[in-house]
Amino acid sequence: MKIGLLVVLLVAVPLVASAQTELTVTAVNKLNLARQSETIELTTKDLALLVEKDLTKLHVRDSAGREVLAQSVDTDYDEYHKPDILIFQADFKPNETKRFTVVAGEKRVYKKEDFRAYGRFVRERFDDFAWENDRIAHRTYGRALIFWKGEPLTSSAIDIWSKRTPKMVLNDWYMVDNYHADHGEGADVYSAGPTRGCGGSGIWASEQLFIPTNFIDSRVLANGPIRVMFELVYPSFHLPSTQVTPVLRVSLDGGSQLNRFEAFYRSETSDPLVVAIGLKKVKDAVKDFNAEQGRLTVWEPMAQNLGMQGLAIVVNPRDVDTSTEDKLNHLLVLKPTRNTMPVTYWTGFAWDRAGKITSAREWNKYVDEFSEARRSPIEISVK
Numbered sequence: 001m002k003i004g005l006l007v008v009l010l011v012a013v014p015l016v017a018s019a020q021t022e023l024t025v026t027a028v029n030k031l032n033l034a035r036q037s038e039t040i041e042l043t044t045k046d047l048a049l050l051v052e053k054d055l056t057k058l059h060v061r062d063s064a065g066r067e068v069l070a071q072s073v074d075t076d077y078d079e080y081h082k083p084d085i086l087i088f089q090a091d092f093k094p095n096e097t098k099r100f101t102v103v104a105g106e107k108r109v110y111k112k113e114d115f116r117a118y119g120r121f122v123r124e125r126f127d128d129f130a131w132e133n134d135r136i137a138h139r140t141y142g143r144a145l146i147f148w149k150g151e152p153l154t155s156s157a158i159d160i161w162s163k164r165t166p167k168m169v170l171n172d173w174y175m176v177d178n179y180h181a182d183h184g185e186g187a188d189v190y191s192a193g194p195t196r197g198c199g200g201s202g203i204w205a206s207e208q209l210f211i212p213t214n215f216i217d218s219r220v221l222a223n224g225p226i227r228v229m230f231e232l233v234y235p236s237f238h239l240p241s242t243q244v245t246p247v248l249r250v251s252l253d254g255g256s257q258l259n260r261f262e263a264f265y266r267s268e269t270s271d272p273l274v275v276a277i278g279l280k281k282v283k284d285a286v287k288d289f290n291a292e293q294g295r296l297t298v299w300e301p302m303a304q305n306l307g308m309q310g311l312a313i314v315v316n317p318r319d320v321d322t323s324t325e326d327k328l329n330h331l332l333v334l335k336p337t338r339n340t341m342p343v344t345y346w347t348g349f350a351w352d353r354a355g356k357i358t359s360a361r362e363w364n365k366y367v368d369e370f371s372e373a374r375r376s377p378i379e380i381s382v383k
Helices: 002-018 143-147 170-176 360-375
Strands: 022-028 035-043 058-061 070-073 085-092 097-104 117-122 128-133 137-140 159-163 198-205 208-210 217-223 227-233 243-253 258-267 275-280 286-290 295-301 308-314 320-325 329-334 343-351 379-382
Touching (some): 022 035, 058 085, 117 170, 128 159, 159 343, 198 258, 275 295, 295 360, 308 360, 343 360
Parallel strands (some): 117 227
Antiparallel strands (some): 022 097, 243 258, 258 343, 295 308, 308 343, 320 329
């Protein structure tokens, strides 16, 4: 009996010791670049040793013990809508290492001023889906807009809402319904129309671009305060040799000029598909394609003489095939991909009157450094 009891104790001690009340996270910037608002993601596997399994009750502190804004996110949209990652943000100097502590506590409660990202389905505006962060804002069009008698539009373009305030303006602008004039916060002066707008995609086949129409369904996976993430489902459309059904997942974090897009194109055959991503053509725009950085940028005049703006597409350089154009768009064409895999890219814009980026040179520098940072993410270790 004594031997049996001893065996049980030897097994039980490590199990108890492994359950932790806090974890230390080390984050390393391996680039010789300063990096602002870098999002750090911790998975349930990273956090497995914590006693507390509810991610909404986990808090992050910096090395001085100050609370850091954190958000739990459900990335797989499971039936329980249970979060599976914890995210927070930090600024890094070149080659800087930072340490954080994750501890359990009461469920996190946010204030309105905490929000740096937000989005929603806007049924009252003929099924728009709109989203924003503290730098940029967008919308895209739902099915109801096709049938609106006032100003019908059939388009899956990504529209731009130019803002120059870190505040969340989406609900306010829709409420007053006067967002085509700048009253100090910005305005909607970009006309995406039937183009790809700012980073809409399609399938390149027979030397032309095939695109879906307005989205028909949407679901929100995360809604701030750090990240907004959602999916848009589009109706199937025909290619010369098959039919494809698109789903677009969009993710935008606070502090970023660029969204992360994951475009899923499911076809009826196993043949590879060629995805092309577009930026609307604008008169007097300056285009810059850099295959080594995996990016296509433009710097262009805005409507109503409201200054200049830059638009960009960023992909992994190894995925780049070529840059081309059609009647409406500048296009970045990717190498063929299996139709079971999403195409991941980043797209967004900057307005010079927002004051962060004020020239084509600054825009290209921002995009190039963003591309480099995506290829060398912050290195995370947990103990």
